[in-house]
Amino acid sequence: MNHLTIGVLFGGRSGEHEVSLASARSVLHALDREKYRIVEIGITKDGAWLSGEGALEALTAGRMEGLTPVTLLPDPTRPGLRDLQTGELVAALDVVFPVLHGTFGEDGTLQGLLEMAGVAYVGAGVAGSAVGMDKDLFKAVMRASGVPVVDWVILRRSEIEADIQGVIDRIETALEGDYPFFVKPANLGSSVGISKCRSRSDLYEGLLEAARYDRRILVEKGLNAREIEISVLGNDQPEASIPGEIRPADEFYTYEAKYQDERSELLIPAPIPEALAEEMCRTAVAAYKAIDCAGMARVDFLLDRESGAYYLNEVNTLPGFTEISMYPKLWEASGLPYPRLLDRLIDLALERQQERQKTIYIRE
């Protein structure tokens, strides 16, 4: 049988390095060895690419000695994974599966390299990844597409540095002084750098904190909201799973509530009325198409407890992917078990590459 060679990328330079290792453990465990030859490619926190049998275990244990430094060239005439020292081919890759979250994995930068290299890969392309990652650009596209989002203000770090009191005045005017506000770095994940601000002094602290993590900072009206998530899968005809609900153990879904506090609950299906679930699924698919997503994304909503209105909060184009993560659990509950979900994502990556090959770049 002709095995497809899948390069599984994990680790990486983002704050979600450990989350990525956990996701990759599940992916490597479930990929069907009858169908696929697996090449493990670990990226260290410094950004070094290392490959070899047991690379995941080595990265997890911090013992990298036995691994081979490798690279992927942006040169499609020299394809495949290459030995960094000799330039020799280590493995031809049919599909790359980036099991990476956040910066340098989910934000379009890696996708740019994969496009240059001409290799098929799982998930969204450059634009879908970058817009999905950037909370301000994402919300602007949603608003232009008629998808409801919570009102927000975007600021630059330089404005905060120059005149933080003036910035606070402007935020209070734009958001009608209606505390609490949520302050967020524009490009990050796992709730890092996010604060819920109940007062001017909280806002002051929150702005300084978020400005450590990004040049661009969002401030949003804070809602008293339920958190509903929907998994979307597909390329040009994406489909939505049933919705799930997160019940965070904390005041909001903080880093601790996401990864440390076992009291955070996932409810599948989300206990919401059928008609609302259907409408949110349609909205999730519309949002996915609006940013030209491909492969997969988890689409996260806020459902206002007071008004009953829903708002699209964000999309995650490489969502948490352990067997107990929301993205695969929602598919499992919708009839697609974890190993079949992986097959589907690999098929979609190949389909998208075929689609791309139809495009000509030079006038004939």
Ligand SMILES: Nc1ncnc2c1ncn2[C@@H]1O[C@H](COP(=O)(O)OP(=O)(O)O)[C@@H](O)[C@H]1O
């Ligand atoms: N406008 C808001 N109103 C209420 N809660 C919010 C709001 N924005 C974010 N949150 C809370 O903060 C969490 C993290 O924010 P989110 O925008 O999802 O960032 P991240 O990309 O880090 O997950 C959400 O899951 C939710 O609990």
Ligand SMILES: [Mg+2]
């Ligand atoms: Mg989130």
